[in-house]
Amino acid sequence: MTATTAGDPGDVRGDLAADAIVIGAGVIGASVALELARSGRSVLVVDRGPAPGAGSTSSSSAIVRFSYSTLDGVLTAWEAAPAWEHWEDFLGVRDPDGMCRFIRTGMLLFDTPEFTFDRITDLWDEVGIEYELLDAAGIAAWFPHFDVGRYFPPKPVDDPAFAGDPHGTVNAIHEATGGFVDDPMLAARNLACAARHHGARFRFHAEVVGVEIEHGRVAGVRLAGGEVLRAPIVVNVAGPHSSHLNALAGVDAEMTIHPRPLRQEVFAAPAPPGMSLEDGAPVVSDLDIGQYFRPQVGGTVLVGGTEPECDALEWVDDPDHFDEHTTVEKFETTMYRLARRIPEFGVPHRPMGLAALYDVADDWVPIYDASSLPGWYMACGTSGNQFKNAPIAGRFMRAIIDAVESGHDHDLFPVQFVGERTGRTIDLGAFSRRRAPSATSGTVMG
Numbered sequence: 001m002t003a004t005t006a007g008d009p010g011d012v013r014g015d016l017a018a019d020a021i022v023i024g025a026g027v028i029g030a031s032v033a034l035e036l037a038r039s040g041r042s043v044l045v046v047d048r049g050p051a052p053g054a055g056s057t058s059s060s061s062a063i064v065r066f067s068y069s070t071l072d073g074v075l076t077a078w079e080a081a082p083a084w085e086h087w088e089d090f091l092g093v094r095d096p097d098g099m100c101r102f103i104r105t106g107m108l109l110f111d112t113p114e115f116t117f118d119r120i121t122d123l124w125d126e127v128g129i130e131y132e133l134l135d136a137a138g139i140a141a142w143f144p145h146f147d148v149g150r151y152f153p154p155k156p157v158d159d160p161a162f163a164g165d166p167h168g169t170v171n172a173i174h175e176a177t178g179g180f181v182d183d184p185m186l187a188a189r190n191l192a193c194a195a196r197h198h199g200a201r202f203r204f205h206a207e208v209v210g211v212e213i214e215h216g217r218v219a220g221v222r223l224a225g226g227e228v229l230r231a232p233i234v235v236n237v238a239g240p241h242s243s244h245l246n247a248l249a250g251v252d253a254e255m256t257i258h259p260r261p262l263r264q265e266v267f268a269a270p271a272p273p274g275m276s277l278e279d280g281a282p283v284v285s286d287l288d289i290g291q292y293f294r295p296q297v298g299g300t301v302l303v304g305g306t307e308p309e310c311d312a313l314e315w316v317d318d319p320d321h322f323d324e325h326t327t328v329e330k331f332e333t334t335m336y337r338l339a340r341r342i343p344e345f346g347v348p349h350r351p352m353g354l355a356a357l358y359d360v361a362d363d364w365v366p367i368y369d370a371s372s373l374p375g376w377y378m379a380c381g382t383s384g385n386q387f388k389n390a391p392i393a394g395r396f397m398r399a400i401i402d403a404v405e406s407g408h409d410h411d412l413f414p415v416q417f418v419g420e421r422t423g424r425t426i427d428l429g430a431f432s433r434r435r436a437p438s439a440t441s442g443t444v445m446g
């Protein structure tokens with residue numbers, strides 16, 4: 001075996017076999033690698049990019065919140081949160097390159113006529129998540145810079161109704177323990193560091209272009225250039241490229257839920273009054289104007305969309321070819337919508353932002369599952385809402401892989417995962433590739 005340090009420390013060339021290959025070193029892939037390595041398997045991670053987290057993870061808004069529409073979704077995020085709070089304990093190592101930080105800001109979620117709080121509070125009551133309900137006066141007292149008007153439904157800025165008067169006022173739920181991770185790419189790097197600590201090896205600039213199948217079972221992957229890496233277990237964690245990889249493996253036909261890349265734009269802007277970290281600003285999910293926004297280190301806010309009906313979804317056929325530049329139209333829409341909620345916001349003249357891809361499942365719920373090809377697993381369809389769940393997604397995949405490799409039929413009898421925080425059971429069948437689409441999830445909120 002010959003080790004080199006090309007690209008990223010720990011790169012390995014020449015060792016062509018492992019117990020498990022993980023395709024993709026994003027935050028989810030690195031977590032899967034960590035948990036499989038912790039299980040005693042030899043793990044080889046291959047990524048076509050230059051470093052951990054350099055794919056869609058690097059663009060993540062990295063918000064940690066618990067406002068999912070299903071019990072399993074809420075439980076998953078709630079179970080993952082302590083890992084971010086106690087990151088070094090969770091990893092079991094301190095990364096010499098630095099550690100990402102969880103910044104607890106709390107979260108504020110506005111209601112809409114369609115999105116009433118009982119959908120969330122019923123689930124939070126069941127899980128034991130504490131919250132406070134605020135009416136308009138309560139919001140105004142706590143966040144005096146917010147306009148508490150109800151503007152729903154969100155509109156394009158060139159709609160004459162966009163500048164219309166509010167009709168009524170919004171209400172909010174405040175949850176005190178949400179927040180965000182300050183550096184999503186570093187989070188993936190930290191997970192990769194911990195995985196290496198348990199013996200996982202990483203190869204960058206290594207693109208999987210074929211799947212090796214022998215006797216009806218996965219036997220490894222083929223890289224661009226022809227090299228074959230052998231393993232009886234391969235996990236597809238290729239983010240927006242996951243559907244392409246599933247097609248290469250020939251496993252997509254029997255799936256009822258499919259992942260698809262969706263283009264997104266996210267902008268940064270100087271923090272409006274009351275929205276800096278120093279002000280104690282929360283993460284805000286504002287479905288009333290179709291946006292989320294949060295403070296970030298350095299005195300800016302990050303602003304993204306929540307897929308309001310009036311905004312066309314930009315599905316992408318080929319994740320290698322999409323417009324990576326932000327658009328004036330999206331910039332203006334994003335900024336003017338934020339200015340509705342915070343009237344003192346000085347809309348910047350120049351865009352500062354990014355365009356990136358979500359890997360969206362049909363119902364915006366991730367897929368953590370095995371497949372019709374023995375040995376081929378997938379952690380994909382993360383739908384713009386799974387960064388926060390990365391620490392537990394690795395554990396889900398380990399539980400599924402351990403069970404299926406021991407002969408368990410996860411399709412018929414879904415693996416049940418018991419969370420350490422609550423002692424509650426999470427039905428991993430909720431993340432099946434063959435599930436009926438969730439009736440309650442349909443946007444990035446999950």
Ligand SMILES: Cc1cc2nc3c(=O)[nH]c(=O)nc-3n(C[C@H](O)[C@H](O)[C@H](O)COP(=O)(O)OP(=O)(O)OC[C@H]3O[C@@H](n4cnc5c(N)ncnc54)[C@H](O)[C@@H]3O)c2cc1C
Binds near residue numbers: 387
């Ligand atoms: C703009 C944006 C904002 C978001 N905001 C939030 C948020 O606030 N909160 C939240 O919880 N989630 C959020 N998400 C979602 C979250 O960031 C993603 O779910 C998560 O980062 C996905 O990680 P991943 O490891 O699955 O994929 P990726 O990070 O995309 O990693 C996939 C890797 O696979 C590699 N790869 C692809 N094809 C191949 C191949 N053929 N061979 C080898 N390697 C390959 C790529 O190079 C890449 O490194 C957001 C996502 C985006 C894009």
